[in-house]
Amino acid sequence: MKNENIxxxxxxxxxxxxxxxxxxxxxxxxxxxxxxCPSGKTKVKNFAPYRMYPGEIDGGSFKDxxxxxxxxxxxxFTGEDVVEFHCHGGMSISRxxxxxxxxxGCRLAERxxxxxxxxxxxKLSLSSAEGLIDMINGESEAEVRAGYRLYTERLNESVRTxxxxxxxxxxxxxxxxxxxxxxxxHTDLADVRGKIAKIEEKLSALVSSYRTGKLIKQGxxxxxxxxxxxxxxxxxxxxxxxxxxxxSSVAGTTRDVVEGSVEIGGVRFNLYDTAGIRESANEIxxxxxxxxxxxxxxxxxVLFVADASEELSQEDQEIxxxxxxxxxxxxxxxxxxxEKDISVKADLYVSAKTGENISLLxxxxxxxxxxxxxxxxxxxxxxxxxxxxFKALQELRDALSVCGSVPLDLxxxxxxxxxxxxxEISGETANERIIDEIFSKFCxxx
Numbered sequence: 001m002k003n004e005n006i007x008x009x010x011x012x013x014x015x016x017x018x019x020x021x022x023x024x025x026x027x028x029x030x031x032x033x034x035x036x037c038p039s040g041k042t043k044v045k046n047f048a049p050y051r052m053y054p055g056e057i058d059g060g061s062f063k064d065x066x067x068x069x070x071x072x073x074x075x076x077f078t079g080e081d082v083v084e085f086h087c088h089g090g091m092s093i094s095r096x097x098x099x100x101x102x103x104x105g106c107r108l109a110e111r112x113x114x115x116x117x118x119x120x121x122x123k124l125s126l127s128s129a130e131g132l133i134d135m136i137n138g139e140s141e142a143e144v145r146a147g148y149r150l151y152t153e154r155l156n157e158s159v160r161t162x163x164x165x166x167x168x169x170x171x172x173x174x175x176x177x178x179x180x181x182x183x184x185x186h187t188d189l190a191d192v193r194g195k196i197a198k199i200e201e202k203l204s205a206l207v208s209s210y211r212t213g214k215l216i217k218q219g220x221x222x223x224x225x226x227x228x229x230x231x232x233x234x235x236x237x238x239x240x241x242x243x244x245x246x247x248s249s250v251a252g253t254t255r256d257v258v259e260g261s262v263e264i265g266g267v268r269f270n271l272y273d274t275a276g277i278r279e280s281a282n283e284i285x286x287x288x289x290x291x292x293x294x295x296x297x298x299x300x301x302v303l304f305v306a307d308a309s310e311e312l313s314q315e316d317q318e319i320x321x322x323x324x325x326x327x328x329x330x331x332x333x334x335x336x337x338x339e340k341d342i343s344v345k346a347d348l349y350v351s352a353k354t355g356e357n358i359s360l361l362x363x364x365x366x367x368x369x370x371x372x373x374x375x376x377x378x379x380x381x382x383x384x385x386x387x388x389x390f391k392a393l394q395e396l397r398d399a400l401s402v403c404g405s406v407p408l409d410l411x412x413x414x415x416x417x418x419x420x421x422x423x424e425i426s427g428e429t430a431n432e433r434i435i436d437e438i439f440s441k442f443c444x445x446x
Contacts, residue, residue, distance in 0.1 A: 005025030005106040006025055006109040007023045007028075007098060007107070007108065008108060009098055009444075013094075014091060016089030017088075019086075019088070019090075019094035020086055021087065021097050022082065022083075022084050022114065023084070024078045025081065025106070027081065029083055031104045031105065031106060032044050034104050035100055035104065036053075036058070036068045036085070037056040040054075040055075048070075051070075052067045052069050053067065053069070054066075054067055055068060058100060059093065060099065061096065064087045064088055064093050066088065067086040068083065069086070071084075074121070078123065079117065079122065085097055108444075111440050112129075112438075112439030112442025114445070114446055115129050116439040119427065126425065126426060126430055126435065126438065127159075127425050131146075131147045131149065131151030131152070131155075132151045134147030135151060136446070139219070139268055140268035141266035141267075142265075143217055143268070146379055147381070160426060170419070172192070189404045193400065196396060196415075197400060200400060203392060209377075209379045209380050210381075210386040212377075213380040214383075214386075215267070215300060216379060219261065219267075219269060221298065222270065222299065222303060223292070223295045223301075223303070224271065224273050224302075225319065227313070227315045227316055230334075232274070232333075235333055236258065237352070238358045239362065240260045240262050240271065241262070257274055257291055258272070259271065259272045259273070264363075265366050299326070300327065300369050301369050302326050302328040304329070306330065306333070308332045308349060309334050309337035309338050316344075329348065329361075330345065331350055332349045333352055334352075335356055335357075336356070384424075388424040396414070399411055399415055
């Protein structure tokens with residue numbers, strides 16, 4: 001039954017100060033009447049919405065003292081009547097209270113079912129739901145900010161504005177097709193072309209923002225590369241602010257990839273310290289070098305690390321040459337040991353040992369990878385949104401290229417395809433498989 005009462009624990013399982021058990025459906029208040037005894041005189045059935053009531057929660061074989069709050073439809077998260085029990089955070093307590101709700105007729109909620117009901121009841125768009133899961137899973141400030149913008153319908157509003165513009169164009173085209181004999185103003189192709197061009201400009205800006213948005217969501221992959229003993233491990237530790245990699249004066253100490261993450265300007269940077277690249281007869285070191293080369297191929301940025309106390313060797317030159325065409329920074333380390341003419345244009349001189357210019361290096365990481373990034377900027381962060389908007393952009397460009405050279409009905413077909421592609425983001429044309437896949441990413445209880 002569509003409106004059956006569902007229940008789940010909405011807080012993480014484990015010991016804590018408070019746990020929340022959420023119920024939603026046709027009549028969760030009736031369940032609360034059977035298992036909550038208010039401390040005051042107000043009966044459960046008379047609870048004022050959005051107000052916390054203290055009292056005793058019946059877990060069947062035990063009782064706990066906590067709070068109960070009622071959210072009346074449609075002014076609730078799901079759009080249905082919702083009840084929440086706030087109990088103490090022990091595992092046995094929350095599970096026992098949940099079990100009692102199931103005994104009283106609730107069904108255990110599926111993954112993301114509360115949010116799915118919110119979507120089906122028009123409380124939020126499909127893209128807003130995706131923003132919510134991005135906020136929950138966000139590992140950096142930038143991810144949380146981008147998820148929040150998505151959750152607060154920024155993208156959905158932009159998409160609906162574009163759909164409205166397309167609807168206006170299509171209405172004029174349909175009128176000309178359906179009533180050619182009527183004395184009405186015919187479609188002005190120059191005006192249509194101008195409107196399509198305006199939509200194309202907005203769509204193009206959205207699509208191009210995905211490059212930065214993808215880095216915000218996945219984190220920026222930065223690989224430290226160079227020959228052995230240039231201080232790559234020390235530099236990794238300095239950037240992370242912790243001793244993640246083993247540091248030794250013995251060349252070839254790092255034989256596998258050592259990784260760590262650091263947040264710079266709100267963005268997560270995933271740093272990889274790799275085995276020094278050289279010819280090696282050692283089987284283990286050779287495997288590490290092979291892994292280093294693969295990481296370099298997929299990196300968003302490579303930090304080529306040289307030694308300030310030594311002249312650039314043939315080995316250095318060969319490694320540097322192999323990085324041609326890649327996004328890279330040439331970093332000369334160990335300035336505390338003195339600086340020699342290394343015959344290469346360096347982006348920055350640093351000392352991992354003393355901390356000289358490490359802060360400046362962090363700034364350069366942002367500059368090199370996130371030129372378009374701003375804390376208050378709008379970025380696509382979901383691959384699904386990028387795919388839908390890219391498809392819409394291609395169709396729109398096709399429409400622009402044939403506008404004026406094909407019959408209006410053929411132009412209309414292209415524009416309707418654009419509208420439908422945009423609808424995949426708002427949920428208007430998204431199929432059931434896409435919807436189920438999105439909500440399966442949520443935990444039970446959200």
